[in-house]
Amino acid sequence: MISVEAFGAEADKWFAANVPSDYDFLMPLTFMEVGTDEQMDFLRDWQKRVYEAGYLGAHWPVEYGGGGLTQAHQDAATRAMRKHQAPIIVNAIGTGWAGPLILDTGTEEQKRNYLPGILSGDDIWCQGFSEPDHGSDLGNAQLKAVRDGDEYVLNGSKIWTTQGNYARYMILLARTNPDAPNKYAGLSFFLAPMDVPGVSTTKIRKLTGEYGFVQTFFEDARIPADTLMGAEGEGWKVAMRTLEYERGARGGQAGGYNISQTDPLEIVGLAKRAIRNGRPALEDPVMRDKLIETIIDAQAMMANRERAKIAPLVSERPHALPLMSKLQFTEYARETGQFALELEGAQAGYYVGEERSREGGYWQRSYLNAFSATIGGGTSQIQRNIIGEHALGLPKTR
Numbered sequence: 336m337i338s339v340e341a342f343g344a345e346a347d348k349w350f351a352a353n354v355p356s357d358y359d360f361l362m363p364l365t366f367m368e369v370g371t372d373e374q375m376d377f378l379r380d381w382q383k384r385v386y387e388a389g390y391l392g393a394h395w396p397v398e399y400g401g402g403g404l405t406q407a408h409q410d411a412a413t414r415a416m417r418k419h420q421a422p423i424i425v426n427a428i429g430t431g432w433a434g435p436l437i438l439d440t441g442t443e444e445q446k447r448n449y450l451p452g453i454l455s456g457d458d459i460w461c462q463g464f465s466e467p468d469h470g471s472d473l474g475n476a477q478l479k480a481v482r483d484g485d486e487y488v489l490n491g492s493k494i495w496t497t498q499g500n501y502a503r504y505m506i507l508l509a510r511t512n513p514d515a516p517n518k519y520a521g522l523s524f525f526l527a528p529m530d531v532p533g534v535s536t537t538k539i540r541k542l543t544g545e546y547g548f549v550q551t552f553f554e555d556a557r558i559p560a561d562t563l564m565g566a567e568g569e570g571w572k573v574a575m576r577t578l579e580y581e582r583g584a585r586g587g588q589a590g591g592y593n594i595s596q597t598d599p600l601e602i603v604g605l606a607k608r609a610i611r612n613g614r615p616a617l618e619d620p621v622m623r624d625k626l627i628e629t630i631i632d633a634q635a636m637m638a639n640r641e642r643a644k645i646a647p648l649v650s651e652r653p654h655a656l657p658l659m660s661k662l663q664f665t666e667y668a669r670e671t672g673q674f675a676l677e678l679e680g681a682q683a684g685y686y687v688g689e690e691r692s693r694e695g696g697y698w699q700r701s702y703l704n705a706f707s708a709t710i711g712g713g714t715s716q717i718q719r720n721i722i723g724e725h726a727l728g729l730p731k732t733r
């Protein structure tokens with residue numbers, strides 16, 4: 336087997352030579368911002384190239400389309416992607432949560448059927464958990480799935496379905512037994528095809544004016560019964576496991592990244608360049624004070640990331656740091672975006688595409704987009720509840 340060092344060096348060379356710069360549209364910074372066919376086609380093609388070069392799913396088994404190497408090999412490839420600021424891996428729900436779920440708990444047939452298309456990006460996946468009246472309160476999901484022979488018949492609606500208009504499959508949480516003794520026992524989990532009659536989507540426009548998610552409607556949509564994942568009535572358990580992948584509390588993802596992270600200290604550069612009241616923002620004592628606080632937060636986050644790799648430091652509460660990471664990173668991104676606009680002062684009002692915008696409106700767009708990740712995958716309030724209850728052992732809120 337090729338050594339991790341040699342593999343990493345090859346990946347470094349490949350990304351240096353292949354990261355594209357020949358596009359003239361707004362590049363999505365996260366998988367939740369893919370709103371046009373042009374963006375989707377470009378990113379899908381990019382994912383396929385990365386996969387075919389061997390830098391996605393490098394550690395997944397060869398028989399399911401992977402490279403048969405180790406996690407350390409894939410990590411080295413992901414580091415090279417970051418270093419060369421490659422575009423995001425677009426099929427995030429496939430590579431990040433459906434894929435590892437199927438790899439860990441799927442049947443042999445499910446693994447062979449679904450995993451290769453996830454890696455190549457040929458099959459885009461979406462997630463049907465949230466409903467118009469049930470988001471944080473996921474256990475109350477009401478979309479109905481009624482067994483009829485070899486099929487289930489679906490009726491109801493899911494909302495905020497990221498990439499739902501492009502997806503071939505949906506990981507779907509549906510109610511198969513409304514009379515179950517408790518709400519969780521009535522739920523089942525499906526690997527549902529989206530290209531069946533009775534499934535339709537409507538785009539939802541976001542704060543940024545861009546698109547990225549849809550509302551999905553199911554009207555007597557029939558899906559094969561063998562798309563059930565786990566047993567009927569065990570959907571809650573499967574959904575909770577899926578959320579562990581999504582929140583980074585469980586590993587096994589195909590690799591790459593689906594949210595581009597700017598260097599947390601990039602804000603220092605802006606503080607030097609931005610002008611407030613005719614002087615560099617960095618000379619304003621209030622701004623300096625805030626900048627120091629931001630740097631301390633960034634350093635703490637980076638230290639925590641390193642700490643998570645040292646087993647004896649995390650053995651007592653293994654899930655605590657990964658769960659904290661989602662909360663910390665997403666809130667940090669939002670707060671830094673807000674601070675960036677303060678640094679820009681009166682010019683902060685100009686957005687992408689406006690002649691007088693600073694730095695192409697980069698910080699404005701990134702600030703507005705930063706709210707997405709503080710809500711998707713569980714809001715910050717819900718993350719705090721989970722950390723309190725499951726990592727710190729505090730009493731349950733309800």
Ligand SMILES: Cc1cc2nc3c(=O)[nH]c(=O)nc-3n(C[C@H](O)[C@H](O)[C@H](O)COP(=O)(O)OP(=O)(O)OC[C@H]3O[C@@H](n4cnc5c(N)ncnc54)[C@H](O)[C@@H]3O)c2cc1C
Nearest residue numbers: 367462463464465470471495496497707710711712714716
């Ligand atoms: C960009 C984006 C992409 C998304 N993509 C998907 C997707 O692909 N698939 C999918 O299924 N969903 C997706 N979502 C939906 C997301 O998971 C939900 O929005 C989220 O779980 C919150 O649910 P809600 O919107 O119904 O808000 P609500 O649950 O109604 O919450 C409203 C407010 O109340 C607070 N709150 C609720 N319950 C509690 C509590 N117990 N304790 C403390 N505070 C509480 C929340 O924190 C929030 O501030 C996406 C959301 C966004 C923003």
